[in-house]
Amino acid sequence: MIGWHTYGQERPKVQALNIPAETQILDSLYVSADEVLLSQAAVDTIQRDSTAQDSTKQGFLQGIISYKAKDYMKMSRTENKIYLYNEAEVIYQDYELKSGIIVIDYTTNEVDAGRIKDSANALVQPPYFKQGNNIVEPDSIRFNFDSKKALIFNSRTEQSMGESMNVFAQTVKKENDSVYFLREGKITTADDVDNPDYYIRVRKGKFVPNKKIIAGFSNMYIADVPTPIAVPFAYFPMSQDRRNSGVIMPTPGQTNRRGYSLQNGGYYFAISDYFDLALMGDYYTNGSYGVRAESNYAKRYKFRGGLRIRYENNIESQKGFPDYSRGTIYNIQWNHSQDAKASPNSRLSASVNFGSSQYYRNSLNQFNTPNFLNNTLQSSVSYNKTFPGYPMVNLNATTSIQQNTRDQSVNMTLPTLQASMERIFPFAKRDGAKKGIIQNINFQYNFRAENRLTTIDTLLFKKEMFDNAKVGFQHSIPISTNFKLFKHFSVSTGANYNEVWQLKTINRNDYDPLLEEATIDTLSGFNRYGTYNFNASLGTTLYGTFTFKEGSKIQAIRHTVRPSVSYGYTPSFEQYYDEYIDQNGEVRQYSPFENGIYGVPGLHNSNSVGLSVSNVLEAKVTDRDTTATEPKKIMLLNNLNFSTAYNIVADSLPWSPVRMSGGTQFFQNKMNVNFGATLDPYAIDNNGTRIDVFNYENGGSLFRLTQANVNVSYSFNSKSFSGKQDDDKVDNTQSGGREDDLFGRAQDFSDERTFADDEDDDQEELPAEAYAAKLPWDLRLAYSLTYSNRNRESEITNNSLMFSGNIDLSPQWKVGISSGYDFKQKGFTYTQLRFARDLKSFRLNFNWVPFSSRASWFFFIGIKSSMLSDLKWEKRSEPDRRL
Incomplete structure (x- = not known):
């Protein structure tokens, strides 16, 4: 039972619509304005434009129904119905219904909604049904306020889970607020909902909004053409909270030495909002296999990171063949960063890439290719832990590992402990300015302890790895002061005391003719030595400006020169030395602290003077911007440095080689140029040994160039010359590679997480027309040249160019290349060709390494949406190790 109150202006009476409830076909529920005005006989009709509200008795409806319409509202007492026409709207609790025509039956508490015809006889104003955040847009709908059940015809709803999935159905039965049953449905993630390029046809299914669809027999249609891609039943997760757990489908491949393969198959666990877990593996038909566990974690305003553990059991060839081999490799990666605001006085950070030296060389996984x-x-x-207060103390504990993949050597510090106390100025107030030589006197205290191991990767985690362990402790107390001299010179002077503790020392015995060697004993126990030194430096800054004539594009060039002279004195600490007799009968000196972490105390005193000059060149040029009031400053030379030293007490060769280094930038700081050279003032003999004769005295030039190098890197794109920012970024660090793609890109197209950062880009609307002459592109160059002439060899030891680039041939076509050329070896370096095609809802990729021992290719085509990422086809050819 429904009660109502209506108000309206008097108008000609019209005949009520004769639409029996039992014969209303919702998809054809529409009337025209002409039909409404056919008769003036209805006496039970009241019309109005304002909004009405119906209140109901408790036990029937649980709230008030609000309804309105633009053209008219008609109430029929004989039929117990209310008719709303043109932009009709009904609101009840959290339900909202809009349509061209709405019919409310207040005896059964049902509402029917459908479309109406416009002046062109076309159906318009289809129903819009909203419950909470769920929206359904059908052709017609019937809804019961009591049971909350509904029949929906030709409906469409969009499920948003970071990306949109559209669900179409000819008939939908709404069972309750969370369960819908659909018949003859379509599921697609295509952007064009009216004409999708693909969809999955579902005959029957159960639909839980924002959670899942469970369907019976389903198959895929492309351009409305059925394909043989079908399953007897299907499950579509639609969670809005986070990425859903699910199976990661493997990628098939083939190798000549390991057989057929399935790579990167496994299961992804969306454990919580803070971390996830992916368990994956590879399998080869010759028995090789690999397993991996990957997890990412994050807590907003606290920390974020990721952990990846990889293990592979690789078998080459087959048992019984002479080239059969078997080995295991592993790799562990961990990165962790902490928000600075989370704990200002403590921070944990990690950047780990540790494992077998041959992991990247022997692994055939696609993600490790570059x-x-x-x-x-x-x-x-x-x-790192900071103890605030005065004096402030900083404590740092670090564990570091460095592996050389060529010789398989491993250098580890387990751990390094450092503590430092801030500078203390004993003769100055803490909150006041410090002036003069006395007030600037300051001292610090630094402590460092290390446990250093040197081994090879085959001995890792075995007791033999600790055989060469070295433990040392170092204390240093630097004291210094600084002051101005003649207003233009800066003077600093100081002293440093250094003390080293060791737990192991050595004792060299005299040469034993029977053993034919001088034996060395290792002594365990605490021992120490202390050293000290003095230093002083004098420096100033000189400026020179050259002004060009008025009207010149270059207005002025400024040259900044910073010369400095330093002096250092370290006495001899021969008290820390002993003697032994070698095989020639000669007396040799040695230090028991040899093989220690922090070296040995100096046997000879050092009394040297250092000279250095730093140069900077800047220019002021006329700005191209005519509205600019000041000239534009550009950097011509970031730095050009020269340095050498003279040992006053040296018996011979007192001058050190002159080291020259410099760097500059061009093209809006996109090209970096760094260069360096070593110039030796002394000549060499026929054996290549330096002699105490200046090179010019030996018939040569003033200096002998012994080494030189230049490195140039240039990164730019099509936006670089238009003043826009270069937003092209490549990141291979998750696989343990470089930050750029000069060695290729680490991509596994079968894993949709590879493209997680590109999801926003996929949502951007592509231009409808081709790019014409304005093709988006990017290019990275890296050139390296090294010259060596230490022993008159005068040869180029390294001369190589690395490059990588990408170009968008059209809004859908992208190609890329990473390669290089070695001018020394006269051949191309590792080369990777990349092709990508955007097929709207699909992604097509083809990567090709045409030559080298890593020659391979990888083809992939699949749906871009992560929800349907398992709908794909891929084929790959793995590298053949015999090449």
Whole structure:
């Protein structure tokens, strides 16, 4: 039972619509304005434009029904119905219904909604049904306020889970607020909902909004053409909270030495909002296999990081063949960063890439392809703690590992402990300015302890790795002061005391003719030595400006020169030395602290003077911007440095080689140029040994160039010359590679997480027309040249160019290349060709390494949406190790 109150202006009476409830077909529920005015006989009709509200008795409806319409509202007492026409709207609790025509039956508490015809006889104003955040847009709908059940015809709803999935159905039965049953449905993530390029046809299914769809027999249609891609039943997760757990489908491949393969298959666990877990593996038909566990974690305003553990059991060839081999490799990666605001006085950070030296060379996993050129693996985990107050103390504990993948050597510090106390000025107030030589006197205290191990990766985690362990402690107390001299010179002077503690020392015995060697004994126990030195420096800054004539594009060039002279004195600490007799009968000196972490005390005193000059060149040029009031400053030379030293007490060769280094930038700081050279003032003999004769005295030039190098890097794109920012970024660090793609890109197209950062880009609307002459592109160059002439060899030891680039041939076509050329060896370096095609809802990729021992290719085509990422086809050819 429904009660109502209506008000309206008097108008000609019209005949009520004769639409029996039992014959109303919702998809054809529409009337025209002409039909409404056919008769003037209805006496039970009241019309109005304002909004009405119906209140109901308790036990029937649990709230008030609000309804309105633009053209008219008609109430029929004989039919117990209310008719709303043109932009009709009904609101009840959290339900909202809009449509061209709405019919309310207040005896059964049902509402029917459908479309109406416009002046062109076209159906318009389809129903819009909203419950909470769920929206359904059908052709017609019937809804019961009591049971909350509904029949929906030709409906469409959009499920948003970071990306949109559209669900179409010819008939939908709403069972309750959370369960819908659909018949003849379509599921697609295509952007064009009216004409999708693909969809999955579902005959029957159960739909839980924002959670899942469970369907019976389903198959895929492309351009409305059925395909043989079908399953007897299907499950579509639609959680809005986070990425859903699910199976990661493997990628098939083929190798000549390991057989057929399935790579990167496994299961992804969306454990919580703070971390996830992916368990994956590889399998080869010759028995090789690999397992991996990957997890990412994050807590907002606290920390974030990721952990990846990889293990592979690799078998080459087959048992019984002479080239059969078997080995295991592993790799552990961990990165952790902490928000600075989370704990200002303590911080934990980690950057770990640790494992077998041959991991990247022997692994055939697609994701490791660009990383096999890595020669070093570096890892570090550090914890920093600051104790505020005065004096402030900083404590740092670091564990670091450095691996050389060529010789398989491993250098580890387990751990390094450092403590430092802030500078203390004993003769100055803490909150006042410090002036003069006395007030600027300051001292510090620094402590460092290390446990250093040197081994090879085959001995890792075995007791033999500790055979060469070295433990040392170092204390240093620097004292210094500074002051101005003649207003233009800066003078600093100081002293440093250094003390080293060791737990192991050595004792060299005299040469034993029977053993034919001088034996060395290792003595365990505490021992120490202390050293000290003095230093002083004098420096100033000179400025020179050259002004050009008025009207010149270059207005002025400024040259900044910073010369400095330093002096250092270290006495001899021969008291820390002993003697032994070698095989020639000669007396030799040695230090028991040899092989220690912090070296040995100096046997000879050092009394040297250092000279250095730093140069900077800047220019002022006329700005191209005519509205600018000041000239534009540009950097011509960031730095040009020269340095050498003279040892006053040296018996010979007192001058050190002159070291020259410099760097500059061009093209809006996108090209970096760094260069350096070593100039030796002394000549060499026929054996290449330096002699105490200046090179010019030996018939040569003033200096002998012994080494030179230049490195140039240039990164730019099509936006670089238009004043826009370069937003092209490549990141291979998750696989342990470089930050750029000069060695190729680490991509596994079968894993949708590879494109997680590109999801926003996929949502951007592509231009409808081709790019014409304005093709988006990017290019990275890295050139390296090294010259060596230490022994008159005068040769180029390294001369190589690395490059990588990408270009968008059209809004859908992208191609890229990473390669290089070695001018010394006269051949191309590792080369990777990339092709990508955007097929609207699909992604097509083809990567090709045409030559080298890593020659391979990888083809992939699949749906871009992460929800349907398992709908794909891929094929790959793995590298053949015999090449």
